[in-house]
Amino acid sequence: MIPPLPHIAAMSPYALADLGGPRTVSLAQNESAFAPSPAAVAAAQAAQANLALYPDPDWSDLRAAIADVHRVDPARILCGAGSMELIGCLIHAYAGPESSVLGTEFGYAFARTAAAQARAEYHAAPEAELTVSVDNILSAMRPDTRIVFLCNPGNPTGTLIPNSEILRLRNALPGTVLLVVDQAYAEFSDALEPPSEIFALAERGDTVILRTFSKAYGLAGARAGWGYFPPDVAGQVRKLLNPNNIAAASQAAAAAAMRDQDHMRGTVARTAEIRDRFAAQMRVLGLEVPAAHTNFVLLRFASAEVARRADAALRAEHLLMRGMGGYGLPDCLRATICAGQIMDRAHDVLKGVQR
Numbered sequence: 001m002i003p004p005l006p007h008i009a010a011m012s013p014y015a016l017a018d019l020g021g022p023r024t025v026s027l028a029q030n031e032s033a034f035a036p037s038p039a040a041v042a043a044a045q046a047a048q049a050n051l052a053l054y055p056d057p058d059w060s061d062l063r064a065a066i067a068d069v070h071r072v073d074p075a076r077i078l079c080g081a082g083s084m085e086l087i088g089c090l091i092h093a094y095a096g097p098e099s100s101v102l103g104t105e106f107g108y109a110f111a112r113t114a115a116a117q118a119r120a121e122y123h124a125a126p127e128a129e130l131t132v133s134v135d136n137i138l139s140a141m142r143p144d145t146r147i148v149f150l151c152n153p154g155n156p157t158g159t160l161i162p163n164s165e166i167l168r169l170r171n172a173l174p175g176t177v178l179l180v181v182d183q184a185y186a187e188f189s190d191a192l193e194p195p196s197e198i199f200a201l202a203e204r205g206d207t208v209i210l211r212t213f214s215k216a217y218g219l220a221g222a223r224a225g226w227g228y229f230p231p232d233v234a235g236q237v238r239k240l241l242n243p244n245n246i247a248a249a250s251q252a253a254a255a256a257a258m259r260d261q262d263h264m265r266g267t268v269a270r271t272a273e274i275r276d277r278f279a280a281q282m283r284v285l286g287l288e289v290p291a292a293h294t295n296f297v298l299l300r301f302a303s304a305e306v307a308r309r310a311d312a313a314l315r316a317e318h319l320l321m322r323g324m325g326g327y328g329l330p331d332c333l334r335a336t337i338c339a340g341q342i343m344d345r346a347h348d349v350l351k352g353v354q355r
């Protein structure tokens with residue numbers, strides 16, 4: 001056997017969702033319940049005519065589309081093969097063996113994986129009632145903390161903290177600590193918390209904002225994410241990105257999806273309506289469901305045993321939610337919002353379990 005590097009050997013593989021069998025309906029990966037903009041599909045198809053060519057390494061058209069919609073500087077945008085690629089590169093650029101990454105108790109699991117790849121320690125600040133606590137983040141800071149990684153709205157909790165709390169965090173952190181605000185679900189909360197306040201943080205030079213096309217835009221299969229960066233952070237991260245990282249069809253789809261804000265807003269509104277009805281039904285069944293600002297809800301059962309029974313009953317009906325044991329929430333399942341009829345099926349199953 002060829003021995004791998006010890007820190008790689010010590011890692012467990014990143015735990016993606018169990019995808020079930022061919023008849024399974026997945027409520028496990030937070031994919032969109034609705035198809036992407038027809039303009040995005042058409043743009044991807046048209047781009048396939050040029051498969052012999054490498055894609056645009058600078059994502060010029062995609063960056064222009066993002067800059068236009070969000071009224072930000074295109075020069076500060078980097079695009080990744082999903083925002084996961086940007087998370088990985090940020091952590092590799094700024095954290096390593098002598099430093100640590102601070103996330104939050106129920107924060108995005110991939111940040112922990114990326115820290116292990118970079119041989120950085122990873123710590124998590126406790127949350128309060130399934131919601132990020134800025135005070136707890138500040139108390140958990142260590143002398144070697146190089147990156148604070150915050151997901152808002154949160155995954156897997158779905159909860160939201162106001163922009164004012166993120167600004168308070170930033171102002172209280174040392175300027176030598178990079179704050180990464182992962183806003184993978186922010187399209188679901190932009191109407192409540194103006195995105196411009198958060199994008200403006202990149203002007204400070206010490207904060208990065210990440211977004212994705214995988215959730216509200218319905219393009220998880222395209223692998224396209226983006227971030228708003230201070231110029232010198234962008235320069236460092238750029239060195240670590242895979243050149244030509246996003247396929248031409250995916251860039252075209254993402255740009256067209258960004259230009260079709262009406263379609264995205266329609267997806268957000270329809271998803272929120274199904275979500276809120278499902279959450280209300282779950283509360284009637286006696287489950288605890290934190291207020292969600294995402295395309296999923298967290299369902300908290302009376303115990304880990306009841307959650308296991310619910311999971312088994314759902315699987316028997318070919319419905320698959322995401323187990324939360326890995327997040328220290330074995331009494332919870334996370335349910336991606338799907339079409340109304342699928343949520344009705346899930347409701348029927350859980351009614352049987354809770355009876």
Ligand SMILES: *Cc1c(COP(=O)(O)O)cnc(C)c1O
Nearest residue numbers: 082083084108155184212214225
């Ligand atoms: C889905 C998700 C992402 C982004 O995933 P990509 O598909 O790689 O863009 C990032 N952070 C969180 C918290 C997510 O849930």
